[in-house]
Amino acid sequence: VKWLEAYGSLAGVMEHAAEVKGKVGENLQAALEQLPLSYDLVTIKTDLDLHTELSDGLESLRRTTPKWAQLVVDFKRWGFRTWLKEAESRMHEAQNTDLFGSEHIGEQAALAMETQPEKQPELAPAPEKLDYQAVTTEAQFTALLDKLAQADKIGIDTETTSLDTMNAALVGISIAFQAGEAVYIPVGHSLTAAPEQLDLQDVLGRLKPHLENPALKKIGQNLKYDQHVFANYDIALNGIAGDSMLASYIIESHLGHGLDELSERWLGLETITYESLCGKGAKQISFADVAIGQATEYAAQDADFALRLEAHLCAQMDAKQLEMYEKMELPVAQVLFEMERNGVQIDRAELARQSAELGAELMKLEQEAYAAAGQPFNLNSPKQLQEILFDKMGIPTKGLKKTAKGGISTNEAVLEQLAPDYPLPKIILQNRSLAKLKSTYTDKLPEMISPKDGRVHTTYAQAVAITGRLASNNPNLQNIPIRTAEGRRVRRAFTAPQGSVIVSADYSQIELRIMAHLSGDKTLIAAFQNGEDVHRRTAAEVFGIAPENVSSEQRRYAKTINFGLIYGMGQYGLAKSLGIDNISAKNFIDRYFARYPGVAEYMQRTKEQAAAQGFVETLFGRRLYLPDIHNKNANARAGAERAAINAPMQGTASDLIKRAMIDVSRWLSECEASPWDCLKTKLIMQVHDELVLEVPEAELDLVKEKLPQIMAGVDEGMLNVPLVAEVGVGMNWEEAH
Structure with a gap:
């Protein structure tokens, strides 16, 4: 509102974006490219001729009976989970009452099956009752330790002060013993939230033998995070036997793997959300300030649901998937934990030198841009750049991407199109590249160095x-x-x-x-088996010459073709990558497939398999x-077919x-x-x-x-x-x- 009052309109705000300082100014400048589209999307269109646009005139706008089976398909595709429940319920209801006619329902159900190959999840059985308890007294904790000594598998989760794995402090620990039965041990809540709670160090000291016992199997959701939290207290979480997030990833890699989504999809239950307890934004409170009753229900549920989900998801796996889960994803999580814990040493002085050099280079590029434009301007303003390139300099706009408002875009793709022929777009591209490098790495990495060990710890x-x-x-x-x-x-x-x-x-x-292996192409396989330079070999095949006569330019062409075809690149993409016309690019691809017929067969076979089975x-x-x-x-x-290849x-x-x-x-x-x-x-x-x-x-x-x-x-x-x-x-x- 303050900006609009100062500058009169969105266009005015964009024009003066460089004048807004601080982090909020950075965010505004980063959003400039998308703002016209956002504006267009919320603007009501008033220029439609309804009699032309609508097949039956205004009658086309009359509300009809919902096609629930089609809505099931659409809601699944776009992730509208709440609406999906209603649509599925109404579809089944319609099928039972034959409300719309059996022929129509059959057609819609077939469409749903054809478009969405995954089967409906089979929900995990629910426990007869829930028993979630807070452990706040010595007697309760002693009983818990006795129970742990008898257990062979538990679900486990931690509540913390931060998502920063290396610095997160414990607020509480939840443990589930079986479906519907879990406890929560508060150890870091505020006194107002938990007047009675056990001592953190005492709890950890007595839990440590159980947490480090490899014979006691631990199940959780993204357990690598909890492993870091315990490691912050010198506890090695051993016996990790399952992770509901990774189990979901094995059987449904294309869907979300958060506990909320998994619980709704596989348990048919909605979880208590963090935001519902702590709020969000500036008014969000710490979990340490959540009252014990609410905290217990939330935390115990996490451990309980993770335990239930992991067992149920494993039951959905075939032998290959189970082996991948147990022999690959779970062990890799342990390697990643070690790597994250190790971190990498960063030379702060080297980054400072690079930042200074990049800053000087950016100033130089700014002056070069002014000279090329014939005037000073804000290099980060798409509007000013657009006016200089296309109004003042008169660069032809035919074939260039337009913005939602109908103007010519100045995004990276457009500037790359113009850079070979005009100095200013090339300078702008260099400026953007170096500015991003400076802000993202040379300026930012020193801030991420841990004061504990002088190393950076990625996740x-x-x-x-x-x-x-x-x-x-x-x-x-x-x-x-x-x-x-x-x-x-x-x-x-x-x-x-x-x-x-x-x-x-x-x-x-x-x-x-x-x-080479998947396609079974004999020529490609021979090149690798003989230790040849495969790009030189491809160039020799495509250009019909001896390998020793291949030029560096021909090898570059062959390398682009080799890697481009892996990503499903067609003639237009190849033409753009090589800077040649479409006909020449098509000839290269045709010659490639003539020399490597196994590759062409693999691509066609894979697309057909993907269409037949959906994966x-x-x-x-x-x-x-x-x-x-x-x-x-x-x-x-077409994008899905490229991905299939x-x-x-x-x-x-x-x-x-x-x-x-x-x-x-x-x-x-x-x-x-x-x-x-x-x-x-x-x-x-x-x-x-x-x-x-x-x-x-x-x-x-x-x-x-x-x-x-x-x-x-x-x-x-x-x-x-x-x-x-x-x-x-x-x-x-x-x-x-």
Whole structure:
């Protein structure tokens, strides 16, 4: 309101965005690209000719009976869970009463089945009663310890002061013994919320033997987080036997895996939400201030539901899925815990130098932009840039993307189109790239260094990408740009302590190797088996020349084709990537498939399988669902088909790097005779197909010898092409990579 009063309109606010300082100003400037679209979406359209737009004129607007079966399909697709319950209920009701006519219902039900291949979840059985108790007295706690001594499996959850794993403090611990039976032990609530609670250190001291007992199986939801919380108190949570989040990820990777969603989907129950107890925004209170009665119901429910869900989800798995859950995802979670705990050493001074250099370069680019534009302007203002490029400089706008308001966009894609022919767009792109690098990494990473150990501790999300790939957060170590010299330099700040080095082990062309195996193409397989440069071999095949005569430009073309086809790139995408016309791009693709017929057959076969069953699988049985494979929208369906081609390769690559993490971690933890004989080498990062380790110099030769051997053997002979891991060494990550 203050901005609108000052500047008169949204357009005025956007025009003066650079004048708004502080964090709120940064947020405003970051949103400038989307604001016109947002404005357009909330503007009522008043220019429609209804008699032209509507097939039956105004009659088309008359309300008709809802098509509940179709709504079931749509609500499932878009995640409207509350509406879905109503639609399913009304659909079944309609089927029972034949309200709309049996023929219509049959047609709609068939459509629902065709569009949504997943079967309806079979709900877990509910317990006869709920028994949630707070443990606040010595007698209650003694009885709990006795019960733990007799138990063989429990559900467990923690309530804390923060989501920051390395600094979260305990507020309470909940333990479930069976469906519907759980307790909550408050240990960090305020006195007003919990006048009576047990001493934290006493509770932890007496729980520690049970928490560290590997024979007592622990089940939870995202237990890696709780493992960190206990580790903050020098407690090693052993006996982790199940995780409802990871179990869900195995059987329904394309859906959400939060406890709220899982409980609604598989238990038919709504959970008590954190916001309902603590509020949100500026008025949100700490969980430590929640009254014990409410806190007990919330926390005990979490432990109880996780225990129920994990058992029920495991019962839905086939043998392959169960093996992947028990032998891959659960062990990988333990490796990730170790990596997150280890962290990586960051050179604060190096980042400060880089920030200063980037700042100077940004100022230089700003002056170059002014010179190219013939006037000063706000480089972060899409409106000002639009006026300079297309009004003042008169750059042709044909074929350029438009904004919702009908103006020409100045987003990255448009600037990349213009950059080869005009200096200013190229300068703007450089400016944006360096500004993002500075704000996201060189300025931000020093703020994330832990004062406890001088290291940065990222969090790896395991249940996000449907392909099985991991995601790194706070900070994101997987998105550091490596295509520019400035981006690669950021890796210099990732260093080893004195007496140690950084070792990077990266799978060579792993997705192409998987493509060779899955397609069975003889020429591609032979290239890898013979240790050839596969891009040079592809160039020789496509251009019809001897490999030794392939130029660097021809090899670049072949590399783009090899990797582009993995991601389902068509002739238009290839033409854009290579900077050639569409006909030439089509000729390249036709020649490629003529030389590698097995690849073309694989792509067609995979699309057909995806359409028939609604999913594809990795080599190890990870199931990758494709909800849009039957979408009536051609673009959405084509996107699903591209994903079907790529997902088995990217998913198998993810499975292989996870197996490598497990095997490398197992090797590092093996001790020859005693704990003093263990290797001191640490796994510290995983980035796509790469493992990064911190290695004492005394262990370097052994690690360089064993690491590629372990990584090359994780497929256990399943691939008909060899896996190759390339190892680099340096004092920092850039030197090693």
